[in-house]
Amino acid sequence: MTAAVSPNPAKLIKGATGDWEVVVGMEIHAQVTSKAKLFSGASAEYGGEPNDHVSLVDAAMPGMLPVINEECVKQAIRTGLGLQAQINLRSVFDRKNYFYPDLPQGYQISQYKHPIVGEGEVIVDVTPTERITVGIERLHLEQDAGKSIHDLSATESHVDLNRSGVALMEIVSKPDIRSAEEARAYVSKLRTILRYIGSCDGNMEQGSLRADVNVSVRKPGAPFGTRCEIKNVNSIRFIGQAVEVEARRQIGILEDGGVIAQETRLFDPGKGETRSMRSKEEAHDYRYFPDPDLLPLEFDQAYVDALKVELPELPDEKRARFVADYGLPPYDAGVLVAERASADFFEEAAKGRDAKLVANWVINELFGRLNKEGLDITRSPVSAQAIGAIVDLISTSVISGKIGKDLFEIVWQEGGDPREIVETRGLKQVTDTGAIEKAIDEIIAANPDKVAQAKAKPTMLGWFVGQVMKATGGKANPQAVNDLLKSRLGV
């Protein structure tokens, strides 16, 4: 599809026989946020004792029937709207038949030919200067499987059906991704959208979001190569590594005159390699057919429109608004909107203030510190009000920027109202020229040699500034110090 477009040379991988282009498409499995499972009333909550969250339907007892959970349908529609996608007013649940102990029915209920959501797109900022659009092929609803546990006994396997029947959205991208970096950025953006909508918590450690990554390579401009599917990659970092490693493996084979076998592979992060799981020939015949227990899923446009009205502002809209209303650079705006909570935090802090200054403080000081401590914005010890107060104190010259950083540290460690801390700890900037002049006079008197040097070499001014700041405990207004020194030293 994009064969006609010339590839970005920076994305190409150098091989022994020249440049190669990697082509990636992804199937993301996102667990739907809902109280109950897709077709049963059992809890969809993560955790619990094994087999705590299992209804008669989930255990596939004889005569049990699935009943669609409307909340899961709404979540899929909301997500489709967030992906700018076609919402299909009629979709069909199919059975995907295969035997496995953690699949009690002997089939997974999924949507094969008629998914609830059709084509859409995701805009992805790969770097501060590079933006790509990744096409969405479809989104469909399906059941998760249970879990087989093989290490509790030497002779038996155990099955935990807590996950069995939990709703998943499978989000299939078009093969529009051209590098590991793009792959990572795509998943991050998708995760952001899902979290904004509240249709998936995006928790990759708990398996709420996992990716099947389809990778192929080709010479620039050539038709698509044979792809391999890397199953169940469960972190954004691993997704990038898997693409990298798999592309290199395929290039190696092709450059040695070999051919790529279409197959399913597993990524081993420990060894940094992918290995074969099963070949195309060994692939299951899933014998898909429409599930006769469920009528086609139908709703009208008014139903979709009502959900659309309730949608929150999505990251792309929010980013555009931050650029337009706050005058933020697009990339900064992008960083702030990556999490809904961060964006809210910023807006709270920026209310009635210099938004650019607030953005700098939030991105550089706060996010930097949160990342270092591995904390989420919702658990920040420094509140939006506190950041706002610090910015106010700086912009009204009550404190210097440097003192501002110290103040931030005090609030981070001890909490409290920044204004009070400035008062009680005497952090106020000295703008009284008399006090500054007194300090300058003392320093000039004590260092006649330095005064002589400074007259010859104006860069010595910095040394005097440092001495004055030291003498005033850092509270002197740096601009005032500079001006006074210049006039006294005649430089």
Place this chain on the structure above:
Amino acid sequence: MSDPTHLSLAEARDALVAKKLSATELTKAHIEAIEKARALNAFLTETPELALEAARDSDARIARGEARPLEGLPLGIKDLYCTKGVRTTAASRILDDFTPTYESTVSANLWRDGALMLGKLNLDEFAMGSSNETSAFGPVVSPWRRKKGDGFDDAKIVPGGSSGGSSAAVAARLALGATATDTGGSIRQPAAFTGTVGIKPTYGRCSRWGIVAFASSLDQAGPITRTVRDAAIMLRSMAGHDPKDTTSVDAPVPDYEAAIGASVKGRRIGIPKEYRIGGGAEIDALWDQGVAWLRDAGAEIVEISLPHTRFALPAYYIIAPAEASSNLARYDGVRYGLREKGRDIADMYEKTRAKGFGAEVRRRVMIGAYVLSHGYYDAYYVRAQKIRSLIKRDFDEAFAAGVDAVLTPATPSTAFAQGEKGAADPVEMYLNDIFTVTVNMAGLPGIAVPGGLGADGLPLGLQLIGRPFDEATLFSLAAALESAAPKIEFPQPWWTEAK
């Protein structure tokens, strides 16, 4: 009072309310009849204690003047219905001693209305069969015997299938009525073979929840009884919307009993010429007789065409096995039922399913897996579904043209003897469904009513097919046929064992 097992369900109901009979007496009489009739093999599980306990409760309610619509009426339940705390087998080894912790919606509806359970009735394994010979627990013997001179032949006659336990129990007066299920004729064919009445209601009329699934898009629950009125009474309690089955329909359930005796004057009855397919002179003569009875009752007879009828049976034998192959995948030895040890998981599956399923079930699972497999799906399953749409359209057009119901024979012949059919060629057995499968394919209601006896002394049945959710019209027409046809004298209990 004379033997209460000779009462119809409606008569027993009235006798109980009039306190001419107690529920306990009524239940005891049936329990005794069941105990003496074990040679028929109609019951897989007898629950006399539960029945008597329920009967005592019913008597107390009747005494308090709180009788519910089916108060104290003893019924048999096809062992495809899950019954809470009572072993449920689907007549298969694979379920082993499976005992549900839940009650099917339809049986729960009957208990809600005061009926009580005598036990679980034999059937073809997973309802796959037309003679009750595929049951893992042995075939059911019909109470009917072929005439031979002045006496009877020794051959054991089949009661039809898959609801053979239900039809035999009702015909042998072991229960006032029985639940049954119908996927391709499994209520109507056994009813026709035993001189009883059986109705398969419109798809969606009864909940499928808690009934072991055979082919989900075709399965429907319904009653088998000795009179049309009894079937109307039972169906009213069985039917209704169930949020647990999304294919069940949220539509009011009328008082079907009120339709009994309603005039059929001016009703248009369609006679489909495509059903005259060499069932034999006897069946065609019965059919003509049925036409005459309805005409005499004031109905208008019109010839109609249902041109896709001849494709129905082959299409049915693609769709039903396809769904069955998937529905039966859950019987894998992992969570309940039979488990055979194996080298690994695949070996365990294979050994369990090979031992747990009988030959007919295995055959249909294999057919189903085949028609759904990659490369064959379009050629078989998709085409069969297209045929299904055409069959439905045939009926839609007939009804749109003003036809109120369609009259056909129920089966191509009277009942056969055990081992007579299908041994060499399963299709020979499948042909039994030729008049009934179209009704399931179109999702319509169909009722089998006895029309008389054949030359061999065995019952013959007629089938009426109605508009969707118009069971009431079927009951009034069936009642008209019932009153015109010679009265069925059910067999005397030749099977009785000395206790």
